[in-house]
Structures are given as structure tokens and as C-alpha cells.
Amino acid sequence: MMPETLVKMGLKGALSDFCDNMNASNSMTVRFQFVGQFERLEQKFEIGIYRIIQELVNNAVKHSQADKLIVQMVQEPHRLCLIVEDNGKGFDVSAIGQGKGIGLNSVKSRIETLNGRIDISSEFGKGSEFIIEFILL
């Protein structure tokens, strides 16, 4: 299933709508922020990134106990950066890949297939931050 907005509008519109819907359907405040110059990307790439953000936001809703979450998309001609930041309880980043957290493992491998880089940082009681970066050719 692919959201129609993704095909029609690309990532910016689709992520914005996704965050609006998440915001409306959960007690957590979910915001989307776009900065930079929007351009459409290859469809396979757009779908991949959309799925990754979906997974990260759903994870946060399920586990983080945060009341605020912000998804940011920064697009420049040769760079795309996505940040998902929450103010939840945080988790042990070193535990990823030790059997638990299959979701994050799949996020990691998906980003690698798209030639991107992800960096995860989390602090107990303060929140977690996922930064994903792609170099666009």
C-alpha cells in the first residue's frame, strides 16, 4: 500500500500528511518541518524513506512515552537530511542489534541499501534522536 500523496506530491507532502494524521490520532504532538529546496526524488527512494520515517514515528508512539515528536526534512540540491526527535524516556542505543529491537535493525539495513547514513543518540529521561543523511547525486 502506497499513500497517494507520496506518488502525487513526493516526500514533503506525504510526510507532512502522515505527521498530521499521527498528530490527530495520538496523544503525542507530532510536528513536521520542511526546510530547504524541495525536489522530487526517484520513486524507489521516496518510498524507502517514507517507510523508514513511518517506522521510526510508529516506534516512538509505541515505546518512547514522549509527548512531543518532531520530524524534520532538510533538502538541499545535493543533500537530504531527515531527523526524528522525541522527548521520551530514551533507550539504550548499544542494545540495538543484540536480538532486541528488530525494527531498528531493519531501519538501519534499509538506510544502508539506499546508501544513506543513520546516527542514533538517546539519553535516558531526555529523549532520542535519529538523524538520517543521504548524499544526492
Next chain:
Amino acid sequence: MYYRSLSVTFVFLLFQMPNILIVEDHPVVVEGLQKLLCDKGITANCLVANTVKDCLLTLNVITPDLILLDYNLPDGNGLDLCKTILNMKPFMKILAISSYKEQSLVMQMMENGAMGYVLKNASEGEIIEAVTVVLSGKKYLCEETQNILNKKNSNHSILTRRELEVLKFISDGFTNPEIADKLFISPLTVDSHRKNLIVKLDAKNTASLIKIAFQNKYL
């Protein structure tokens, strides 16, 4: 004599009535719109185009007073078509009529130059109102679209907690690796934050970033 003047009046009325072009590929919808517009006496001349190509061909020949534009067309979409039409005829009044309720789509349609947006499930009265308002040169959004757009929270750049931390350290003169060390994140991530901050605050480089951050009281 009486009949003649009547028919003259009639022809005169026809000329006075606005030409409306309906760009829509579903015959039943076209039929319904045509009937509605004629019955309510808005127009007697409804032109129809079923495809993007059709629409552009028609526009080469005539200039209608209003275009009712659907989003989904067999050979393209209303968003792009809206732009193309306005490139050809910058003063064309376009009223989008669609079943899509996504905020981003409505916004993009209006950004692309449409003067109004009505949902297909709007009432007869609303559609007539939309047509009349747009014909008079004003903007119109049906009630439901207005609600959709109002939901949009203000979207000016806000800096996140992490970005503010990085900004603070940059202004204190620390290098990427030093900041990375302090925040327990990778130097590449610090650099991502730095680049994002530059885009967000519309700065040219790190030096002007600090200046702008001070001016906007982020520091």
C-alpha cells in the same frame, strides 16, 4: 417583432453568460455539473475536455471565463495542468474540483494558481457559490477545505533541543569533533546539524549562522 426581440435578447444573454470549461474525465460527473450550472442559470455554454490534451487544444481556440478542473485525468493531473494553463493564460480563473482532501494537495493547488477548491462531495449550493465567487474574481474554498487548511499549525522554523545545543557549542568556538565529544554523538552528526542550521536560518556559512542566531535570540 416580439419574437424577434425575444430571440435577440436570448442571443444577447448567451453572449453575456460566462463560458465555462469543465475539465473532467468522468462522463456522469460532467453531466451533473453541466446540468447544475445550466439549471441554476449560471451558464448556457459548458465546454468539456476529458483529457489534459483536450483541454490544451480547446484553450488554443477559445478563452473561457472559468475552468472547472479535476485532479485525476487520464493523461496527467490537475496540479501540473493548472500551472500549464496559467503559463498560457495568466489571468485564467481556475476552480479545482476534486475528491482529494489531503492538505498538501489543496495547498499545492492554490500555490499553483487555482482560485478556488471545492470537494466533489460539496452541496449543490456550495458548488454554485464557488463558481459565482471565482467568476467574480475572488478566491473561494469550500467549508471542508477551509477546515483542512486551518488545521495546519504554523510552520515557521523552530530549532530542536539538539540543534540549540549544537548552536551553542558552535558559537562557543568548539570544533565538530569537540562538540561530538561533548554531546556523545558522531562528528558527522554534528556536521549534519550544522548544515541543517545553516539552511534553517538561511545563513551562508557558519559565521553568518552565528550572527543570525544572535539576531533572532537563539543564543
